[in-house]
Amino acid sequence: MALLKEVNGKAPKWGDNCYLAENAALVGDITMGDDCSVWFGAVLRADVDAIRMGCRVNVQDCACIHQTRGGAVVIEDDVSIGHGAVVHACCLRKGALIGMNATVLDGAEVGEGAxxxxxxxxxxxxxVGPYEIWAGIPARLVKKADREQALTFSRHYMEIKEWYGTGGRNLPPCP
Incomplete structure (x- = not known):
C-alpha cells in the first residue's frame, strides 16, 4: 500500500479505478480524478498548497510533484508525467506530456497536448503553447506536436495500470 499521509487536516483523495504503487508517497491536500496511476517511488507532496489532478493522469516512477505557498499544482485530464520528472507549482493542461527527467518550474503553464x-x-x-514541443535547458520551442502525440502515452498507461489489478482493490476507501 502506498504511503498516504494527512497534513494539517488534509489527506489525499482519489477517484475510482486508481492505482497507487506500494512505495508511492501521497501527502496532504491532493485530489485525483478517476483512472489515475501513481507509480513506484513517485512523491506527491501537498503540505502548503494543493495538488489537483484530473482523470487518467499517470505519474511515473520516481517523479516528484510539489507545490509552494500560493502556488498549487493543477494537472488536467490525460496528462503523462515521465520517470524522474519534477513538476513544481505549475499548470499542465489536458493531454500534455512531461518527458523523463524534465522539470517544470513555478508558475509555468504547459499547454494542451504539448x-x-x-x-x-x-x-x-x-x-508552452498548445501542441508545441519544447526541449533544452532552458526549454525552447522546437516544433509543433502532432495532435495525438502526447495522448498515446496517457492511453498506454491506462492499459498498463490494469495489469496491476486496479479496480480499487489495492486502495482503501477514500477518506
Whole structure:
C-alpha cells in the first residue's frame, strides 16, 4: 500500500479505478480524478498548497510533484508525467506530456497536448503553447506536436495500470 499521509487536516483523495504503487508517497491536500496511476517511488507532496489532478493522469516512477505557498499544482485530464520528472507549482493542461527527467518550474503553464522533452527545464513563468514541443535547458520551442502525440502515452498507461489489478482493490476507501 502506498504511503498516504494527512497534513494539517488534509489527506489525499482519489477517484475510482486508481492505482497507487506500494512505495508511492501521497501527502496532504491532493485530489485525483478517476483512472489515475501513481507509480513506484513517485512523491506527491501537498503540505502548503494543493495538488489537483484530473482523470487518467499517470505519474511515473520516481517523479516528484510539489507545490509552494500560493502556488498549487493543477494537472488536467490525460496528462503523462515521465520517470524522474519534477513538476513544481505549475499548470499542465489536458493531454500534455512531461518527458523523463524534465522539470517544470513555478508558475509555468504547459499547454494542451504539448510535449516537454526528456531532460528539458521549463523555467518559472514560461508559457508552452498548445501542441508545441519544447526541449533544452532552458526549454525552447522546437516544433509543433502532432495532435495525438502526447495522448498515446496517457492511453498506454491506462492499459498498463490494469495489469496491476486496479479496480480499487489495492486502495482503501477514500477518506
Amino acid at each position: 510535449v516537454v522533452a526528456a531532460g528539458a527545464v521549463v523555467l518559472a513563468g514560461t508559457r
